[in-house]
Amino acid sequence: MTPSQFRATHTDITTWSSADIESYEHLVEGTDPGIARAAASGMHIVGRHAVGAEVIVDYALRTELPGLPPRPLAA
Incomplete structure (x- = not known):
């Protein structure tokens, strides 16, 4: 699932649970090359x-x- 697909499925961010937010953060971190580069390099x-x-x-x-x-x- 991509971040866009997650947002389409979960619609209004103001109704997201903390687990939804955590899941979304992991999706973004996994698909953003800048975040991946930062994590890999410290x-x-x-x-x-x-x-x-x-x-x-x-x-x-x-x-x-x-x-x-x-x-x-x-x-």
């Missing part, structure tokens, strides 16, 4: 902007984002 998306018809995704490392604590080390 980067964070800090913004998006358009240049003509192209959407540009702006990334930053966690260490470049003021106020965020360091990521805990994996066990």
Whole structure:
């Protein structure tokens, strides 16, 4: 299912349950190459902007984002 199909099936977003919202987020994350690239590289998306018809995704490392604590080390 694509995000568009999900929205068509679930119509009014104001009536979505928290599970619906979570499901939609996973669909978007799985189909958006910018989000996938950020997740694979450990980067964070800090913004998006358009240049003509192209959407540009702006990334930053966690260490470049003021106020965020360091990521805990994996066990």
